[in-house]
Amino acid sequence: MTERLQPEIVLLADGPTGFTALRSLAARCRVVQVFRKPDQPEAGELGSFANNRGIPVAELQELAQLQRVIADARPAAVVISSFDRIIPPHILALCRFVNVHYSLLPHYRGRANVNWAIINGETTAGISIHLVIPELDGGNLLFQQAIPIGANDTVTALYERLNAIQERELGGVVVRAITGYQGTSQNTGYASYGCARVPEDGEIDWRQPTESIDRLIRGLTPPFPGAFTHLDGQRLIIANASPRLDAPCYIGRVPGRIVGRSPSEGWVDVLTGDGVLRMFSVLPPNSERPCAAASVIGSTRATLGLSRLDLLRRIVALEDRLASLEQLKCAHE
Structure with a gap:
């Protein structure tokens, strides 16, 4: 045969x-x-x-x-x-x-x-x-x-x-x-066309609803580029997170603010536009392996989402404001 x-x-x-x-x-x-x-x-x-x-x-x-x-x-x-x-x-x-x-x-x-x-x-x-x-x-x-x-x-x-x-x-x-x-x-x-490529600008806007942020994180999970935020001016990729369904209602919320942290379990809770997202693991700068979010975010006083450029802009705005106040003071004297 x-x-x-x-x-x-x-x-x-x-x-x-x-x-x-x-x-x-x-x-x-x-x-x-x-x-x-x-x-x-x-x-x-x-x-x-x-x-x-x-x-x-x-x-x-x-x-x-x-x-x-x-x-x-x-x-x-x-x-x-x-x-x-x-x-x-x-x-x-x-x-x-x-x-x-x-x-x-x-x-x-x-x-x-x-x-x-x-x-x-x-x-x-x-x-x-x-x-x-x-x-x-x-x-x-x-x-x-x-x-x-x-x-x-x-x-x-x-x-x-x-x-x-x-x-x-x-x-x-x-x-x-x-x-x-x-x-x-x-x-x-x-027919419908998708976007041309994996979004390179996957920065998280913490003012968005929790569900939208969760989808962005799940849609860009490494080895794809990863959804990211900023901590102390450094980019931080979120590797694993999920909405916290039992979260209390925070009055006067500041999106991106850390409101809970468990060093033993490794998670960190962060405020979103309408709720709380629990982050389990993150990928710090120059790191190839995710680690527990609580090992990188060491305080509940931290606020996520401020890049170096954001901080510089805020400094410039404050300097301009101070200069205006000095001019008003001199004018009144």
């Missing part, structure tokens, strides 16, 4: 989805090349897996590299997973392209879809595998599955669940597409 030949695949992969994409494809296909973006942290698991199977991994410095590999290897398909460069139409025309997109297309086209789904208070996230056409995240759907977003879900937790679906489904979906499956069209009449 003749062994059935596996289709040859090129994979463009980066970020938190690349490793499971490679494992899924390697189980059903022959991956002849993996391309990654330059200047990215080394993907240790992906690199070790590829090295053990003799799969070459290279940085994609320019799209001409991809064009040459397609011309030389003539792969059955190029698969894209967490690779945010736009492939121009003249390269898309060279072979079949399949993309993995972590949203329920046509909703949340673009990037950072899982992050924004949490931040915007959506109740579901999802994965879509689709054929690639020149339109952004367009093309027929080959596979789609929704997952619920729980009240305590973080972006990293959702990625783990979506990665598990990708690993289970991607290889088989790509094989079906190679053998002729064309998928189903997207309902583009209801």
Whole structure:
């Protein structure tokens, strides 16, 4: 009996989805090349897996590299997973392209879809595998599955669940597409675009409602940039927090003010625009590992949210006020 030949695949992969994409494809296909973006942290698991199977991994410095590999290897398909460069139409025309997109297309086209789904208070996230056409995240759907977003879900937790679906489904979906499956069209009449990227300015405005702040923190959980505040002029990333539902009502509240602290349990309570958020762990400046919030915030007299720039502005405003008062005093004398 003749062994059935596996289709040859090129994979463009980066970020938190690349490793499971490679494992899924390697189980059903022959991956002849993996391309990654330059200047990215080394993907240790992906690199070790590829090295053990003799799969070459290279940085994609320019799209001409991809064009040459397609011309030389003539792969059955190029698969894209967490690779945010736009492939121009003249390269898309060279072979079949399949993309993995972590949203329920046509909703949340673009990037950072899982992050924004949490931040915007959506109740579901999802994965879509689709054929690639020149339109952004367009093309027929080959596979789609929704997952619920729980009240305590973080972006990293959702990625783990979506990665598990990708690993289970991607290889088989790509094989079906190679053998002729064309998928189903997207309902583009209801398309919505997500924001272009993970928000870099994830600074917490403590005047906002507790629920909004909680969603921002869960939507930017490290290794994503992290929602941050300021303490004594230093940036402080909030790694783990949750609304305190049994908090007392504080009269004359000052958002950002610390109102409770437990050194033994490590948490710190901070006032928001309408309640209290309990912070469990934070990531101080120049630190790679989260630590207990109470070990960094040592007093209930602290107020969060003042950056060095804020403090300088306040100093300048006070100096201007003092100068005005001095002028009034001199005028009266």
